[in-house]
Amino acid sequence: MSRLYLVLAFCLLMATLIPLASVMxxxxxxxxxxxxxxxxxxxxxxxxLINAWSFLVLHNVLRWYRLLTxxxxxxxxxxxISHFSCSSSAAPTIGASVLTCFFFGFIAPWLWQRQKxxxxxxxxxxxxxxxxxxxAAGYHLxxxxxxxxxxxxxxxxxxxxxxxST
Numbered sequence: 001m002s003r004l005y006l007v008l009a010f011c012l013l014m015a016t017l018i019p020l021a022s023v024m025x026x027x028x029x030x031x032x033x034x035x036x037x038x039x040x041x042x043x044x045x046x047x048x049l050i051n052a053w054s055f056l057v058l059h060n061v062l063r064w065y066r067l068l069t070x071x072x073x074x075x076x077x078x079x080x081i082s083h084f085s086c087s088s089s090a091a092p093t094i095g096a097s098v099l100t101c102f103f104f105g106f107i108a109p110w111l112w113q114r115q116k117x118x119x120x121x122x123x124x125x126x127x128x129x130x131x132x133x134x135x136a137a138g139y140h141l142x143x144x145x146x147x148x149x150x151x152x153x154x155x156x157x158x159x160x161x162x163x164x165s166t
Contacts, residue, residue: 007059011052014096017041018048025092028082035078039071041094054100061103066150070102073146077139093136101126101140105147109155 017024017040024041026034042048055062078093104122112119126144129137 003062004056004059007055007062011048011055014040014042014052015045015048018043018045021094022092025094026078026082027092030092035075035082038078038092038094039074039096039098042096043094047095051096051100054104055096058100058103058107061107066103066106066154067099069150070099070143070147073102074098074139074143077142081138091134093139095136098136098139098143101143102147102150105144105149106151108144108148109151 021041021043024034024037025043026038042051077098108119108122122144126137126140129135129140
């Protein structure tokens, strides 16, 4: 239950950052610090509510090492996209959805065994972002795939530790 309270506190803290969205958003033309903070800001209250709800739903999956992995990957991704972007006027990206997409990818193998339709709906929503303006669909898809890979890596490590401890 304490993890739920921590996630709730984190979500409320992110709500206080909504007015700072313009200085937290990352794009090829923004200052370097934005690469480290863009995932904590939100463009508006609806944007924040969707991400906060996702974090609350996923609170049982959140662990410090998974959060650190998701954070470092999202920072790295923002630098890579800025580096390879041809246009410095690309729309700024902001929001914790890159982190939630990582965790949706992380739970996808488990969910696939129980409810394939839910995984297909997640993928459909991510792919729909490519056809809607204002969505960082590339970020979302890459983070979903990263979470999926991280899930398999963690499973492999746990299996290896279990095998080697017997």
